[in-house]
Structure formats: structure tokens, C-alpha cells
Amino acid sequence: MDRVHLLPMQLPPASSINGHKSNNGYGNGKGKVSFVRRLALGFMILAGLGLLYVPAYHSAQGQFSGLGETPSPQGSVGGTRHLVSSIVQLRGWSYNTTRDVSTYIRPENNTTAILNPSNICGESAYLLIVVCSAVTNVNARLTIRNTWGNQSNLDVLYDSSVKLVFLLGLSGNDTINDYVVDESHLYNDVIQEHFHDSYNNLTLKSLMMLKWATTYCDKITYLMKSDDDMFINVPALIKALKARAKSTGTLIGSLICNAKPVTDIKNKWYTPKYMYSERTYPNYLSGTGYVMSLDVARRIYKAALAVPLLHLEDVYITGICAKKIGLRPANQHGFSYIPRKLETCALREVITAHKINASTMNTIWSKLSAAEDAETNGTSVCTASKAVDKKRATITAKVGMKRVGYFLMKSGRTFNNRCV
Structure with a gap:
């Protein structure tokens, strides 16, 4: 002004x-x-x-209206205390931080990887599972290698058609980074990219996944993204994928609908309006585990290069970018982002189970392995009839929805999961 x-x-x-002088003598007045x-x-x-x-x-x-305000330290001016309002910005993604994906992914280079495993995907690779893991979660990775992700077991059961890799960022601790290098040399299954490994950088991690998979595994049929606290029932997953009428155009997982951005600045899912201004997110798949066909992976990766980055990777990848290419994510029975009951027969039917620590993962693996061995010897562990199984599944679904509601209430992430 x-x-x-x-x-x-x-x-x-x-x-x-x-x-x-005036006439009345009041000139000075x-x-x-x-x-x-x-x-x-x-x-x-x-x-x-x-x-x-x-x-x-x-x-x-x-x-800047609607971005949220936070009080600055109160000061005293002339004995009067006052508040100075400022924008509540997301850690690592301030208002003036570029969200141009190309800046971080560098699509003109084949890879930005610090560690790049060799010869992961061969001619026979059908499914690539990428586990996004925190740098420090060494024990979680070891447990997966010893249970559902055991590569020797996968090679025998699926004739090398299922491959597993772990995707990491960088730690600020050089000792930890050195250990990751040793881990990579030992197992040849670690991809490490050049970005700080943090929760708000998960979208970068998933975009790196898309770039790496479409570059080095360009003959696979399916790509699965998962986290290192997930149990993946690989036999059930393969069965579900083989049952699909066609492999192309696939984007499946646990579908979330009508989710609203979280405005509570203390919540881990807080989203400032300068990053997303719409009232609701597009329908998307829970980032705990989802599967896409290779053609979809290529299309989403290309679309992301023109879509401003959002720190919530599942919303961004399977919601915003999928919508950009005109693809609607679909719910797949067997995927779940809430903890499951550790009941052997039920676990044999599910595809994913969330919030599984190392001890629980070993327990699940032992139960399922024992059930498999029993059936091999002619003893059926799950003897219930199909009718009883169907009734049990209905009850489990109802209980599961109640647990979803409780989980959402505790987390602060609100949505109406009635998908249309």
C-alpha cells in the first residue's frame, strides 16, 4: 500500500x-x-x-487464510502482552518448499539409488513385493526374511516368480548407514535412495519404488507395496491375483472412501491447506499394502511427475495420481489395515495383517507352517464346513468394522467408508 x-x-x-481584534474583544480566543x-x-x-x-x-x-495458526511466544510491549499468528507448516514441507516431483526423483536418470541390488527380476518374475522399511528397523527385515519373505521358500514354491526387496532412505547416523551397506552385501535385497528417511517423506519413498520397479523389473506382471510391520500371506495373494480376469489395469487393496483431511496440527496425518485444499480425498487404498499391475505403475509414475507432491503416500499414489489417469482403486477381499485375530484358519484366508511385530510374525508363521505340514500329512486343521466358514466370515466382518471405527476414533482420521 x-x-x-x-x-x-x-x-x-x-x-x-x-x-x-474582533469586535467583542476575543481575537486571541x-x-x-x-x-x-x-x-x-x-x-x-x-x-x-x-x-x-x-x-x-x-x-x-x-x-494464507485457513492454513491454521499457532501462537508465537508472547511478548510484552508497553506492559501489554500480545500474540503473533503464523502459518502452521508441515515439518519438511513448508509453504515455500517445492513439491515438484521431478526435483527429487530426477526421471532423467535411471536411478538415484545409493544401494541397488543386482539381478532381482528375471524373465520368470511374476510379482515383485517392495517392503518400505525404516532404516533402523533391522530386526523387522530379518524377521520377514525368516518368515513369509524367505526367498528360498519363495523360489521353491513359485519357481522364482515372486521377488522381495526392501526400500530405505538415508539415516542421519553414519553407523546405521554403514550397517545397511553390510546388510545389502549379505542379502542383495536392499534398495537405498538418497533422501532422509522420515514419515513425511514416505511419498518420496513410494515414488522411488515406482521408478525403480519400472526401470529394473519391466517384465513383472504385478507390483506390491507394503510396510515392514505387515504379514503377507503370499499363497493367498497369488491365488487372488491368478483368479483375476485380466492382469492389466489392476489397483487393489483395502479401499478407503470419503476421507477428510486432518486439520489437527498435533496429528501425524495433519494436512495443511496449502498442500491439499479439497474437502475430501479421492478414494484411495491403505498404504499398509496394495497391488498394482505394471502398466498402472508406469502410468501413475508418469502422472506423478506433473502432480504436486502430497506427504500422505497412499492418498497421493492410489488416490490423487490414480484419479489423474482415470483409474479407480478397488477393494480386494483379504487386505486389511487393522490388526487381525491370530486364529490359524482365519489367517490362512487373509492376504495382509497389519501392526505385526517380530514376535507375532514368528508366531503366525509357525502356526501356518504347522497347518501346512499337517495337511501334507493328511490331517486337516480347519475342518469346519463351508457354511460354518461363511457364517464365521460374516461375523468377523461385522466385528472388523467395529474395530475399524474404534481405530479411526483413536487415530483422529475420520471418514465414511461407504464406497460408491
Whole structure:
């Protein structure tokens, strides 16, 4: 706003004021009245300018409205304490941080990987499972290698058609990074990309997954993204994929509908309006585990290069970018993002189970292995009839929905999961 300078008021000379007499003898009084009027006029002009300045200031701040405010430390000015409002920005993704995916992914380079396992996907690879793991979660990776992700077991059961890799970022601790290098040399299943490994960088991690998979595993049929606290029932997953009428155009998992952005700045899913301004997210798949066909992976990766990054990777990858290419994610029976009951027969039918620590994962693996061995020897562990199984599945589904509601209430992530 242009500044307006007030011209100094021109008062009559003192000699004129003192020398002038009115008929009633109040000449000096008249001069004083004139001076007061002029002074009052000056104050009125200043007050008017102040009133103009206030709306102009708020108008300039209007572009940031709705971003949330947080109080700055209170200070005392002339004995009066005051609050200074500021924008609540997301850690690592401030208002002026570029969200141009190309800046981080560098599509012109084949890979930005620090560690890049060799010869993972051969001609026979059907499914690639990429487990996004935190750098420090060494025990989780070891447990997966010893249970459902045991590569020797996968090679025998599926004739090398199922491959598993772990995707990591960088730690700020050089000792941990050195251990990851040793881990990579030992197992040849670790991809490490050059970005800080944090929760708010999970979208970068998943985009790196798309880039790496479409570059080095360009003959696979399916790509699965999962987390390192997930149990994956590989036999059930393969069975579900083989049952599909066609493999192309696939984007399946646990579908979430009508989710609203979280505005609570203390919540891990907080989303400021400068990152996403719509009232609801597009339908998307839970990031705990989802599967896409290779053609979809290529299309989503290409679309992401033109879509501003959002830190919530499942919303961004399977919601926003999928919508960009005109693809609707689909719910697949067997996928779940809530903890499951550790009942052997039920676990044999599910595809994913969430929030599984190392001890629980070993327990699940032992139960399922024992059931498999029993059936191999002609003893059926699950003897219930199909009718009983169907009734049990219905009851489990109802109980599961109640647990979903409780989980969402505790997490603060609200949505109506009635998908249309």
C-alpha cells in the first residue's frame, strides 16, 4: 500500500494573531479555536489512514487464510502482552518448499539409488513385493526374511516368480548407514535412495519404488507395496491375483472412501491447506499394502511427475495420481489395515495383517507352517464346513468394522467408508 504523507499545517504568524481584534474583544480566543480545529482535523486524517491500513493488511494476509495458526511466544510491549499468528507448516514441507516431483526423483536418470541390488527380476518374475522399511528397523527385515519373505521358500514354491526387496532412505547416523551397506552385501535385497528417511517423506519413498520397479523389473506382471510391520500371506495373494480376469489395469487393496483431511496440527496425518485444499480425498487404498499391475505403475509414475507432491503416500499414489489417469482403486477381499485375530484358519484366508511385530510374525508363521505340514500329512486343521466358514466370515466382518471405527476414533482420521 502506498504511503500517504500529511502536509504540515500552515498556522498564521504570531504577530497576526496577537494584532487582530474582533469586535467583542476575543481575537486571541478565535485564533486558538482555529488551531484546535486544525489539530483535530489532523488527528481525524491519521485515524482514517489507520482504518484503511487494517483491512489492507488483512487483505494481504488473505492468501494464507485457513492454513491454521499457532501462537508465537508472547511478548510484552508497553506492559501489554500480545500474540503473533503464523502459518502452521508441515515439518519438511513448508509453504515455500517445492513439491515438484521431478526435483527429487530426477526421471532423467535411471536411478538415484545409493544401494541397488543386482539381478532381482528375471524373465520368470511374476510379482515383485517392495517392503518400505525404516532404516533402523533391522530386526523387522530379518524377521520377514525368516518368515513369509524367505526367498528360498519363495523360489521353491513359485519357481522364482515372486521377488522381495526392501526400500530405505538415508539415516542421519553414519553407523546405521554403514550397517545397511553390510546388510545389502549379505542379502542383495536392499534398495537405498538418497533422501532422509522420515514419515513425511514416505511419498518420496513410494515414488522411488515406482521408478525403480519400472526401470529394473519391466517384465513383472504385478507390483506390491507394503510396510515392514505387515504379514503377507503370499499363497493367498497369488491365488487372488491368478483368479483375476485380466492382469492389466489392476489397483487393489483395502479401499478407503470419503476421507477428510486432518486439520489437527498435533496429528501425524495433519494436512495443511496449502498442500491439499479439497474437502475430501479421492478414494484411495491403505498404504499398509496394495497391488498394482505394471502398466498402472508406469502410468501413475508418469502422472506423478506433473502432480504436486502430497506427504500422505497412499492418498497421493492410489488416490490423487490414480484419479489423474482415470483409474479407480478397488477393494480386494483379504487386505486389511487393522490388526487381525491370530486364529490359524482365519489367517490362512487373509492376504495382509497389519501392526505385526517380530514376535507375532514368528508366531503366525509357525502356526501356518504347522497347518501346512499337517495337511501334507493328511490331517486337516480347519475342518469346519463351508457354511460354518461363511457364517464365521460374516461375523468377523461385522466385528472388523467395529474395530475399524474404534481405530479411526483413536487415530483422529475420520471418514465414511461407504464406497460408491
